[in-house]
Amino acid sequence: MKRIVILGGGVAGTLTANYLIPKIGDEIRDRKVEVTLITDRPYQIYEPGYLYLIFNRLGEDELRRDIRELLDPSVRLVVDRAVRIDTENQKIICEKETHDYDYLVIATGARITPEDIPGLKEAGHWFYDLEGSKRLRSALANFKGGKIVISVIGVPHKCPVAPIEVAFILHDFLKRRGVRDKSQVVYTYPTNKIFIMDPVTEMIQPMFDERGIEYRTFFNPIEINAKEKKIITLEGEEEDFDLLVAIPPHRGAQVITDSGLGDKGGWVPTDRYTLKADGYDNVYALGDATNLPVSKAGSVAHFQAEVVAENLAAEIKGIEPTAMFNGKAFCFIETGWEEATYIWFDYFTPPQPVVPSKFVHFVKIAYNKAYWLTARGLL
Amino acid sequence: MDVESDRVIDARGSYCPGPLMELIKAIKEEDVGRVIEVWSSDESSAKDIPEWVKKAGHELIGVFKESDYWRIVVRKTK
Numbered sequence: 063m064k065r066i067v068i069l070g071g072g073v074a075g076t077l078t079a080n081y082l083i084p085k086i087g088d089e090i091r092d093r094k095v096e097v098t099l100i101t102d103r104p105y106q107i108y109e110p111g112y113l114y115l116i117f118n119r120l121g122e123d124e125l126r127r128d129i130r131e132l133l134d135p136s137v138r139l140v141v142d143r144a145v146r147i148d149t150e151n152q153k154i155i156c157e158k159e160t161h162d163y164d165y166l167v168i169a170t171g172a173r174i175t176p177e178d179i180p181g182l183k184e185a186g187h188w189f190y191d192l193e194g195s196k197r198l199r200s201a202l203a204n205f206k207g208g209k210i211v212i213s214v215i216g217v218p219h220k221c222p223v224a225p226i227e228v229a230f231i232l233h234d235f236l237k238r239r240g241v242r243d244k245s246q247v248v249y250t251y252p253t254n255k256i257f258i259m260d261p262v263t264e265m266i267q268p269m270f271d272e273r274g275i276e277y278r279t280f281f282n283p284i285e286i287n288a289k290e291k292k293i294i295t296l297e298g299e300e301e302d303f304d305l306l307v308a309i310p311p312h313r314g315a316q317v318i319t320d321s322g323l324g325d326k327g328g329w330v331p332t333d334r335y336t337l338k339a340d341g342y343d344n345v346y347a348l349g350d351a352t353n354l355p356v357s358k359a360g361s362v363a364h365f366q367a368e369v370v371a372e373n374l375a376a377e378i379k380g381i382e383p384t385a386m387f388n389g390k391a392f393c394f395i396e397t398g399w400e401e402a403t404y405i406w407f408d409y410f411t412p413p414q415p416v417v418p419s420k421f422v423h424f425v426k427i428a429y430n431k432a433y434w435l436t437a438r439g440l441l
Numbered sequence: 442m443d444v445e446s447d448r449v450i451d452a453r454g455s456y457c458p459g460p461l462m463e464l465i466k467a468i469k470e471e472d473v474g475r476v477i478e479v480w481s482s483d484e485s486s487a488k489d490i491p492e493w494v495k496k497a498g499h500e501l502i503g504v505f506k507e508s509d510y511w512r513i514v515v516r517k518t519k
Binding site: 218260280297355 | 452454459461462463465466468469470489492493496497498
């Protein structure tokens with residue numbers, strides 16, 4: 063029997079499992095193949111929902127589902143923490159048990175490491191994990207005016223457009239709360255523009271200007287002076303704040319680093335088309351875990367999962383795997399409390415945002431609920 | 442060019458997070474004195490990266506046009 067092990071229970075892992083099973087139904091039934099998904103927690107969180115949780119527009123319970131509920135019943139679910147991947151002996155060593163594999167799918171995601179920037183944990187807020195989002199929700203609810211700095215510190219970070227979205231929504235939130243005229247909103251970005259993709263920058267920069275959202279560019283924080291509430295940058299500048307909404311640094315999963323499978327950031331070197339981990343014929347990597355120069359976003363994990371599932375199914379059936387990932391990404395961009403645009407792009411096509419509208423915003427709101435169908439492999 | 446790079450970042454075909462962000466990541470990770478080379482198929486990198494290198498106070502060794510991409514070579518100086 064061939065053993066396929068998927069390591070990770072986020073979008074990438076869950077979708078790979080759910081796309082794969084229907085393609086190898088006969089082999090599963092005949093017990094020629096077993097698909098195991100290993101995850102360190104028994105639930106999945108819809109992380110794009112943090113952007114809504116901080117403004118009290120979605121609650122914690124709406125963002126969380128039992129992972130067993132999402133997975134095809136044929137998938138063997140193991141809730142255990144992987145501590146090492148032994149590629150030589152094709153084993154995953156977990157805290158409780160060890161699992162053998164013939165094919166491995168690495169979907170271990172990204173984690174935030176605010177501890178990489180001295181002072182950030184003490185003085186900063188963020189919306190990149192549940193605890194941080196709940197803390198920020200409380201800070202925003204109690205904000206009575208002052209200077210808010212939204213600072214992109216992590217490169218790369220999950221959901222490249224989220225910092226823009228939080229700036230726009232925050233502007234409207236402060237207006238609705240009657241404190242916008244007593245507040246300064248400053249957005250900082252590491253490059254010389256306010257966003258890496260020119261067509262997006264061209265659209266949003268005038269919108270920042272209209273709303274009085276200030277911005278600083280070529281701004282790469284290296285330290286937060288928690289006592290004086292000041293950001294200090296790699297370029298030698300300082301910026302003070304009353305409330306810091308940081309996009310913290312990110313790294314790959316600890317198990318990747320501990321297994322010697324990652325680069326310096328803990329990202330798995332991966333072929334940009336085949337999604338095979340460099341140097342391994344039976345190991346795929348996808349989603350936030352890879353070193354690929356594509357967005358770390360749920361949509362990318364979704365499109366990659368289709369490719370990995372197709373190629374794994376082909377390998378199981380003894381067919382040449384020919385599916386290729388073309389870099390496709392799709393992102394909604396909220397441009398206000400009830401207004402949004404969207405972009406899609408791939409390795410060969412730059413993004414072209416559409417004029418923001420209420421309609422696109424309501425599609426996003428609907429997708430916040432419909433995501434659970436995507437997770438099940440249905441949408 | 443007679444400077445040998447310690448690290449080459451192939452960011453060709455990248456729109457997001459982009460070649461400059463890849464370089465900034467490398468600058469944070471590498472030691473002072475190391476030479477980092479970024480490959481980009483995006484023409485604006487040939488202008489934007491030298492601009493950042495100047496602001497951040499590192500040394501731009503050169504921008505070299507290859508057939509369908511640019512090689513931007515930088516030494517971390519602090």
